[in-house]
Amino acid sequence: MLKLDDPSLMKTQSFINNEWLSNKQTFSVFNPADNNVVAEVNNDSSAEVEQAIGAAKQAQKTWAKKTAIERSDLLMAWYQQVIEHKDDLAKIMTLEQGKTIKEATGEIIYGAKFIQWYAEEAKRVAGETLPTPSNDRRIAVIKQPIGVVGMITPWNFPSSMITRKAAPAMAAGCTLVSRPASETPLSALALAELALRAGIPKGVFNVVVGKDSKAMGEVLTRHPDVAKFSFTGSTAVGKKLLEQCASTVKKVSLELGGNAPFIVFDDADLDDAVAGALASKYRNSGQTCVCANRLLVHASIYDAFAEKLAKKVKQLKVGNGWDDDTAIGPMINHQAMLGVHQLVTDAISQGAELLTEAQTPNEHSNFYQPALLKNVTTDMSLAKEEIFGPVAPMIKFESEQQAIDIANDTRYGLAAYFYSRDIGRCYRVAEALEFGMVGINEGVISNPMAPFGGVKESGIGREGAHDGIEEYLETKYLCLGGIE
Ligand SMILES: NC(=O)C1=CN([C@@H]2O[C@H](COP(=O)(O)OP(=O)(O)OC[C@H]3O[C@@H](n4cnc5c(N)ncnc54)[C@H](OP(=O)(O)O)[C@@H]3O)[C@@H](O)[C@H]2O)C=CC1
Numbered sequence: 366m367l368k369l370d371d372p373s374l375m376k377t378q379s380f381i382n383n384e385w386l387s388n389k390q391t392f393s394v395f396n397p398a399d400n401n402v403v404a405e406v407n408n409d410s411s412a413e414v415e416q417a418i419g420a421a422k423q424a425q426k427t428w429a430k431k432t433a434i435e436r437s438d439l440l441m442a443w444y445q446q447v448i449e450h451k452d453d454l455a456k457i458m459t460l461e462q463g464k465t466i467k468e469a470t471g472e473i474i475y476g477a478k479f480i481q482w483y484a485e486e487a488k489r490v491a492g493e494t495l496p497t498p499s500n501d502r503r504i505a506v507i508k509q510p511i512g513v514v515g516m517i518t519p520w521n522f523p524s525s526m527i528t529r530k531a532a533p534a535m536a537a538g539c540t541l542v543s544r545p546a547s548e549t550p551l552s553a554l555a556l557a558e559l560a561l562r563a564g565i566p567k568g569v570f571n572v573v574v575g576k577d578s579k580a581m582g583e584v585l586t587r588h589p590d591v592a593k594f595s596f597t598g599s600t601a602v603g604k605k606l607l608e609q610c611a612s613t614v615k616k617v618s619l620e621l622g623g624n625a626p627f628i629v630f631d632d633a634d635l636d637d638a639v640a641g642a643l644a645s646k647y648r649n650s651g652q653t654c655v656c657a658n659r660l661l662v663h664a665s666i667y668d669a670f671a672e673k674l675a676k677k678v679k680q681l682k683v684g685n686g687w688d689d690d691t692a693i694g695p696m697i698n699h700q701a702m703l704g705v706h707q708l709v710t711d712a713i714s715q716g717a718e719l720l721t722e723a724q725t726p727n728e729h730s731n732f733y734q735p736a737l738l739k740n741v742t743t744d745m746s747l748a749k750e751e752i753f754g755p756v757a758p759m760i761k762f763e764s765e766q767q768a769i770d771i772a773n774d775t776r777y778g779l780a781a782y783f784y785s786r787d788i789g790r791c792y793r794v795a796e797a798l799e800f801g802m803v804g805i806n807e808g809v810i811s812n813p814m815a816p817f818g819g820v821k822e823s824g825i826g827r828e829g830a831h832d833g834i835e836e837y838l839e840t841k842y843l844c845l846g847g848i849e
């Protein structure tokens with residue numbers, strides 16, 4: 366049984382207009398570590414999404430009229446609430462998502478930092494004045510909140526993917542309706558409780574929870590009162606939602622799948638590269654869109670790198686997220702685990718070599734032993750698809766250009782990483798990689814100060830940094846005539 370210091374953070378109803386509402390229908394939330402039901406949560410559908418949009422619309426003009434400092438103070442109060450309750454929030458996350466309690470605590474703090482960052486950025490929204498074509502006019506450019514925002518977020522980062530969207534939206538003067546993944550609604554609802562305690566006015570931050578993502582998504586993407594839609598999840602679903610948004614020409618942000626190359630050049634510091642690969646690949650059991658998905662290693666150091674990394678991977682302990690020595694928690698569900706195992710099995714049948722222990726999935730368990738494979742080739746599904754599990758395929762390359770070509774040979778363009786101590790190569794390769802983010806001698810690059818996002822089929826727009834708030838602002842041009 367989960368013991369929280371503050372049990373009232375465990376909410377199971379939807380949060381609309383600062384009220385906890387129930388429609389008497391529920392769905393079950395499971396603990397991926399043992400498949401036990403941990404909560405029965407209100408099963409919202411289109412009607413509740415419409416209701417929440419109505420509340421957000423009602424609140425938006427008043428929220429936008431608050432001064433930037435008033436919005437900033439309220440966001441800062443929310444940030445403080447989250448930090449104060451970080452241990453309970455982390456426990457809720459481990460319960461419903463499975464990640465280790467250490468990683469869950471890290472995510473809560475990471476997510477809170479977006480609220481803190483955008484509490485500050487709220488005060489720095491600025492327009493400009495521009496030169497005019499004639500002296501009797503003046504041109505001013507002002508920034509205004511776009512309006513009501515609809516958001517859909519995934520289960521892999523149940524708290525920070527919400528704050529990374531909600532904080533800049535609210536800082537800009539927008540109100541929102543957040544629909545978290547049905548696997549992980551509890552973290553979202555706990556954030557709502559803390560927003561309430563922080564004094565965020567009614568209708569500004571609404572959370573609807575339900576199993577029917579398609580129906581809820583239809584409303585969020587097609588409703589004429591939603592001006593902006595922001596999504597994090599798979600590329601396949603992102604494409605559908607983008608199409609749906611076309612019906613009302615919404616402004617859209619998409620943070621979609623990745624297939625990150627992690628290149629180790631022959632001049633790399635090998636131990637640093639091993640540590641970077643381990644952190645990048647295996648955090649959150651490999652269920653991260655910016656995870657290293659393909660390890661590209663120069664032929665001259667291929668075997669040495671494989672040996673060092675395999676030794677570390679074998680030491681990663683798989684287990685329940687509550688245990689202090691667990692490094693790899695369960696995968697989100699059985700189907701996800703089987704999908705990862707299938708990719709590994711296919712690669713081995715095509716000639717890849719497993720450097721870690723072979724495993725047979727247990728039909729009642731979602732755990733998967735971290736794996737490392739060598740002799741993987743670019744035509745294998747393991748190298749082409751987003752693995753989303755604790756499995757690293759190693760591909761050999763002979764030259765810098767070949768590494769770049771292999772790295773770019775994907776429809777994804779989210780994150781890429783490479784290790785080299787040659788400054789010229791660092792610039793050349795960073796510029797040549799067709800990805801939105803590049804880690805150079807660094808395996809974990811996410812933080813609120815940096816613009817997170819992808820190119821190609823990995824998405825549209827940026828989250829974090831000053832860019833993140835721009836996604837929730839419209840530019841208005843004012844032309845004032847009759848000056849002379
Ligand atoms: N970029 C990223 O961060 C993520 C990438 N992925 C990739 O996607 C794969 C599949 O994961 P999965 O969880 O199925 O990802 P999805 O893209 O299916 O899910 C992400 C979010 O979208 C919702 N959703 C799913 N289908 C629809 C729809 N038709 N309309 C509206 N919302 C929808 C989900 O809700 P619900 O779960 O309740 O159906 C969830 O909230 C992963 O293995 C990984 O490769 C997954 C998650 C995050």
Ligand SMILES: O=C(O)CCCC(=O)O
Nearest residue numbers: 521522597653654655811
């Ligand atoms: O996987 C994701 O969708 C988010 C990546 C987490 C992060 O590094 O911010």
